[in-house]
Amino acid sequence: MKIPKVIRRYCPRCKKHTEQKVLTVKKKQPSSLSYGSKIRARRRGAARGMGNLGRYSKPAITKFKMTGKKTTKKTDIRYQCVVCKKSTVQSQGMRLKKLEFV
Numbered sequence: 001m002k003i004p005k006v007i008r009r010y011c012p013r014c015k016k017h018t019e020q021k022v023l024t025v026k027k028k029q030p031s032s033l034s035y036g037s038k039i040r041a042r043r044r045g046a047a048r049g050m051g052n053l054g055r056y057s058k059p060a061i062t063k064f065k066m067t068g069k070k071t072t073k074k075t076d077i078r079y080q081c082v083v084c085k086k087s088t089v090q091s092q093g094m095r096l097k098k099l100e101f102v
Contacts, residue, residue, distance in 0.1 A: 001094070003077075005101045011081040012088065020079040023087070024099060072097050 003022055011018045033041075047056035074093030081087070 001096050001098070002100045002102045006082075007079065009079055011084065011086065013084050013086045014081060018084075019082045020088075021082065022101065023078045023080060025076045025078055070095070075099055 006019050006021055008017055009020045010016070011020065043053070044056050047053040051057060072095040075096050076093055077090045077099075078087045079090070
């Protein structure tokens with residue numbers, strides 16, 4: 001997909017439409033998760049089939065099981081305001097095989 005290098009977009013800091021540079025950033029690896037989220041994941045796994053630990057002891061949903069692997073990853077597109085240098089992240093990434101700046 002081709003995206004322009006500079007887009008005119010709304011900047012929440014300047015509170016007006018400004019020119020913004022488009023950047024891509026590498027997604028973070030799951031190993032760099034915060035400490036708390038690792039604890040929650042550990043509890044979720046350990047609690048299966050043990051007493052009542054609320055949402056942690058409930059079975060995993062298997063009704064709509066996905067099969068196969070996705071062919072692409074979501075891109076992390078960020079926009080940096082030329083005026084205030086503040087960068088904002090696009091709320092929903094797109095699934096693209098190749099991203100090209102024009």
